[in-house]
Amino acid sequence: MSVPAVGKLQKQTFGARIADELRKAIFAGDLVPGSALIETALAEQFGVSRGPLREAIRQLIDEGLLVQVPFSGTRVTELSEIAIREIYSLRTTLEIFAFRLAWDRRDAGFRAEMLQRQQALLAAIDTGDEMECIRREMHLHSLVYEAADHQLLLEIWGGLKGRLQLYLASNYLAHGRHGPRRTGHDSFVAAALGDSWPVMEAEILQHMRLGSEETERFLKARKEKVDA
């Protein structure tokens, strides 16, 4: 993603590449939550057979971006209020766990990388590109998971990140979600680079609570709009 990673250029299968394309399409809003994916159409669109496409679909299912019922079809995962709450509650637990692992592992490289990702986020906020903001925000939070040196945790965060990004992106597309507050991430980064663990833990709890509440507000607004 961000690291050059010399050995990165291994032979990639069609399915993996198509999965990337589909993921981008979902995050970009070309595929709105609830819409159905038809294999034949997508296969022709991507210029491949249904085999690789099916594999790509399977991969996105595991990432929680798609849901499938046998013999019926595949759809983009729908938003639900309890799902949001589950994501944020679990993310709170995991992010505290990640910070505990990474806490004594923070070095100059960690601090530099965190500041750089924060700068990238702030730059995106200035341009007003909301989608880029979401990506940068995810990227910023990813750092601690990468620094925790815990493969399994990183893998699970990947799944969570995908779901979260889907929700944030679709919420923005649906009702122009207001982007991440500048000050909110300032305090987060400050705590992450500081020396007080209790402050960091409190910051995570606060950060997650704000995110959860904000998202739930939009979901309720959408619900009322649908009911009306």
Next chain:
Amino acid sequence: MSVPAVGKLQKQTFGARIADELRKAIFAGDLVPGSALIETALAEQFGVSRGPLREAIRQLIDEGLLVQVPFSGTRVTELSEIAIREIYSLRTTLEIFAFRLAWDRRDAGFRAEMLQRQQALLAAIDTGDEMECIRREMHLHSLVYEAADHQLLLEIWGGLKGRLQLYLASNYLAHGRHGPRRTGHDSFVAAALGDSWPVMEAEILQHMRLGSEETERFLKARKEKVDA
């Protein structure tokens, strides 16, 4: 699994059924960690085409039971000491989280179910069927995740459980792992049905520490045997 679940009898695809068979084969030791799976052979063995079989393989990859490198092949996941440590550390975090969610939700049904699963485990210990013991132990610990009413957590526990079961089963097959200690689970159940949250939290930490240490001992023993 344990609940009758009226609507459970939905049309099942070949891939899903084959995935179940493969999972059983792995847990039973018919497919030892590190061994390669050849698609054509397995497809013929199961009497299906390579399509559904590929889908089954993909599913087990997501569960962490298989690893695949493109154009090279698929193998049963190998054990590694750090992987074990990661599983136990993450499981500790998640199980504490699950208990916190389920703590005030425990009712008569919960207590009855837990006692029943404990009885089933004890019965399995008496028969000496180690594989059954492992399944029963997993089933016992699954209860709190089911009671937490958290879909995402339950899903992630499913993945963790699979990996854990793979490790326990292969360890037993490799060097006759000594089964779960009777007293260990007695104290676990007692704490889970008790009224003291600090006691429960300490019990989880202790339980995980014991399991982790025991497994690592066997891994080190195997390593020394291999080196010799």
Next chain:
DNA sequence: TCGCGATAGATTGTCGACAATCAATTAAAA
């Protein structure tokens, strides 16, 4: 004898077509 490149066999990735299943529509009956 050791290292290196070509070759052969096996295995995976991909494709197009066919069969099974589902959802919506139409028509018939109560």
Next chain:
DNA sequence: TTTTAATTGATTGTCGACAATCTATCGCGA
């Protein structure tokens, strides 16, 4: 009018064959 059954169209599940790729073996040269 409402409910139910049959039908049709579309979509997914499955299959067998072909092409791309890898791994191991063999032969050649140093």
